[in-house]
Amino acid sequence: MREFLLMDGYWAYVWSAWGLTLAVLLALVYSARRHHRQALRQAAEQDEAPRPVRAAVKELS
Amino acid sequence: MWIWFHKLGSPPHFYRTAGRLVPWFGIPALLLLVAGTVGGLAIAPPDYQQGDGFRIIYVHVPSAYISMFGYVAMAVAAAVGLIWRMKVAFAFAAACAPVGAAFTFLALATGSIWGKPMWGVWWDWDGRMTSVLVLFFLYVGVMALRSAFDDASKGDRAAALLAIVGVVNIPIIKFSVDWWNTLHQPATIAKLSAPSITMDMLVWLLAMVVGYTLFFAAVVTMRLRGEVLLRERGARWIRELNAHA
Amino acid sequence: MTPTRKRRLMLVAGLVAGVGLATTLALRAFQENMLYFYSPTEFVEIDVPAERTLRIGGLVADGSVQRESGSMTVEFLVTDHAYSVPVRYTGVLPDLFREGQGVVARGRLGEGGLFLADNIMAKHDENYMPPEVAQALEAGKMRAIERAAEQAEAARATGNGSAGGYYGGGYQP
Known part of the structure; x- marks a missing residue:
């Protein structure tokens, strides 16, 4: 296990490359969901029939 | 074919189809990424020269590949949008840009992290690194140009032109390592002769490449739904969608 | 395809071709100044x-x-x-x-x-392999060199290097 974590002495490089990748992939998913939610909210704000829409947006977000 | 094309071009139909597609991309993507990670970090043998340091290949190569694949997808969509004035195509191009930029950033950053121990430098201005940096600026430029217009459809068209022109950078990236002296190695896999990597290392890399591609598809599809909504603000189908949700 | 769409398609294709040509010419012109390293x-x-x-x-x-x-x-x-x-x-x-x-x-x-x-x-090249494979390749290369030396020796001993050699001779017309 220790040997695996040490990565031949390249642990700092290997783990930081993988950690950075994981962080960016998670950020991509988060920002895509937020983008969709915001678009729904904006679409609702322009709507003429506000009440059911607001309820729907609340439910979706 | 043409009926399918037009149906897909209709925003409400497209919005619903895209929503159903997300898990079909996302779940296999997650499985492949987990398999590739376990295989690449724990099962694949170390390299004869770089030891375990070579394992950065499993995150670097797929990011670099998606950075170019995403750009070509964006440019093709931009061209379809310009020629057929199809809103969904512009929305797709807009959805690709930030995701492609993120993968270009990852390709540059993981390459830099790999370069320090092996080459001895974080960065140097060789043909491959410089042309990928240009790719990153192209993505940022396309996004900035789109948002610089108050009129969204003008922004879409201007951004599409830049995206299309920037496509000439893609063969430059691909062949930079063959045309010029570079610090970066030449191609290991994407070449006419057999891959220069043994099968027990290659399978996990292929799992990662397919996983990244499906992940890209899932995230772009999610953003695409948002982009379609933004372009259809106030349309009746959105009102109905919200009312029924 | 309507004439307008055809025109727009031509414009897009022409734009890519034009920019591609200009970039190719520019890269060729600056080839020497762009040299990353000298041999x-x-x-x-x-x-x-x-x-x-x-x-x-x-x-x-x-x-x-x-x-x-x-x-x-x-x-x-x-x-x-x-x-x-x-x-x-x-x-x-x-x-x-x-x-x-x-x-x-x-x-x-x-x-x-x-x-x-x-x-x-x-610099490193495009080859990735486990250490055992690298050793096997190296050993194989050494064996090939030894065998070539032996063959040269044998050819010298019979005083005939070309006809009826050990290796590949049967394939020659």
């Missing part, structure tokens, strides 16, 4: 101005690495098998630096043709 042959044949910072790249010649005792200074030859350039460098070397390995040195030309590097970068 030893180019370095020797082109008159390189002293004091200008540039890069040379090639292989670290086998048996040429000399470390000065008690310091971080190292001297070695960078070769492309046609010419060799002596390089002097003080500092930490990258992990992949070794004899026979590709290397890029950044620095300037000093006195007596000695290249004074302020940075050494190691």
Whole structure:
């Protein structure tokens, strides 16, 4: 296990490359969901029939 | 074919189809990424020269590949949008840009992290690194140009032109390592002769490449739904969608 | 396809072709200024101005690495098998630096043709394999060399090197 974590002495490089990748992939998913939610909210704000829409947006977000 | 094309071009139909597609991309993507990670970090043998340091290949190569694949997808969509004035195509191009930029950033950053121990430098201005940096600026430029217009459809068209022109950078990236002296190695896999990597290392890399591609598809599809909504603000189908949700 | 769409398609295709052509011409025109590193042959044949910072790249010649005792200074030859350039460098070397390995040195030309590097970068090639495979390949190469030597010996002994040799002879017309 220790040997695996040490990565031949390249642990700092290997783990930081993988950690950075994981962080960016998670950020991509988060920002895509937020983008969709915001678009729904904006679409609702322009709507003429506000009440059911607001309820729907609340439910979706 | 043409009926399918037009149906897909209709925003409400497209919005619903895209929503159903997300898990079909996302779940296999997650499985492949987990398999590739376990295989690449724990099962694949170390390299004869770089030891375990070579394992950065499993995150670097797929990011670099998606950075170019995403750009070509964006440019093709931009061209379809310009020629057929199809809103969904512009929305797709807009959805690709930030995701492609993120993968270009990852390709540059993981390459830099790999370069320090092996080459001895974080960065140097060789043909491959410089042309990928240009790719990153192209993505940022396309996004900035789109948002610089108050009129969204003008922004879409201007951004599409830049995206299309920037496509000439893609063969430059691909062949930079063959045309010029570079610090970066030449191609290991994407070449006419057999891959220069043994099968027990290659399978996990292929799992990662397919996983990244499906992940890209899932995230772009999610953003695409948002982009379609933004372009259809106030349309009746959105009102109905919200009312029924 | 309607005429308007056809026109727009032509415009887009023309735009890509035009920009592609312009980029190709520009890259060709600046080919020399864009050179990332000089090979030893180019370095020797082109008159390189002293004091200008540039890069040379090639292989670290086998048996040429000399470390000065008690310091971080190292001297070695960078070769492309046609010419060799002596390089002097003080500092930490990258992990992949070794004899026979590709290397890029950044620095300037000093006195007596000695290249004074302020940075050494190691190149690696496109091959990835486990150590056992690399050893097997190396062993196979050594066996092939030995076998070739034996064959040459045998051919000399029979006094006939071409006809009826051990190897490949049957395939010749």
